[in-house]
Amino acid sequence: MQQDAATLQARLDALIRIAKSNERKQENFQKYELSLLNSNGLGELLALILEEHKVRFQLTEVTLLLLDPEYEFQRLIEASPNIPGWPKRLLFTDNHHTIAQYFSLQQRPRLTAFSPFQHQILFPGHSNLRSVALLPLVRQQRLIGSLNLGSRKAERFQANIGTQFLQHLAAVVSACLENARLHEHIKLVGLRDPLTGVNNRRFFDQRVEEEVSRALRTQSPLSCLFIDLDHFKRVNDQHGHQAGDILLKQVAEILNDSMRSCDVIARYGGEEFVALLADTTQSAASDIANRIRESIEATEFEVGHGIRLKQTLSIGLATLSDTNSIKNTRQLLQAADQAVYAAKLAGRNKVRLHGTS
């Protein structure tokens, strides 16, 4: 009788321990879920999924494979300098089957022993895993990716373990990823000039402040080019507004191609562009400006209906550096503006440097 009571008590204690452990797990999970839902932007969300998740749930590896047939995700990430690439952990495929092969039609989480051969796409370079949980990410009944959790412990993910938590987690991650993608897309579109595809004035106004602070902090030169098409009004007047649009697009393409990846090019206004060249002295920037001027001058622009046009542009250059009086954004932009005005006065199709005549 006494022994029965002791056994009963032991069972009860074990049940209480399991209940408490489940409660802790649920709490941990809820906190994590809340941080996913409150995350601010794609970078923060990816950091939560790939970094925080691993630590919080004591996993050996977490990877994310996303279906990205039009390279949209990859482009968004490349365009955001503050989002790291997470090599071997943030993975992309343009093939639906690459992801679908891991899941049944019901698209439920799959808990199984790790197989280096079968799972190498999901965990590249990992051989020390023993069990994995593969969570299908689904939006509007369509597979958009898989979240892959790997553990060094064989017993961590087994087929008989309940998957309710994981199913819920996959739904939250899917919704957050989709949201962040749309949000980032809208942000990017809002900073691009729709006609030419280069950055717009809003983007430039934000970036110039950042670049100027950086140049002052690191005591490195920062050059700014104001680039203005010559007699552009004539193109519109003689060939129509649409021909003008086509020409602007082609000029923007040449400008974009002339820049290094760390330079910033933006459409500043109608037929005016602006470029910021980080770590570039006045003399180096002058060479770049002259090359741009020459390549525009040498181009025959095809503007539709078989019409080919020649076009030139004027460039004003100013440099923020230790050796002159330009010390802030306002002075830099004003100086570049004055220099482009001087280039126009000098007869157009010229590069003029601020502070020289």
Ligand SMILES: Nc1nc2c(ncn2[C@@H]2O[C@H](COP(=O)(O)OP(=O)(O)OP(=O)(O)O)[C@@H](O)[C@H]2O)c(=O)[nH]1
């Ligand atoms: N087609 C087209 N034209 C534009 C666009 N934005 C501005 N423009 C035109 O650009 C022309 C600018 O004219 P102006 O400021 O007189 O300058 P310009 O004719 O280039 O002469 P200079 O700058 O003095 O060499 C105007 O005719 C505007 O209508 C655009 O998006 N598309």
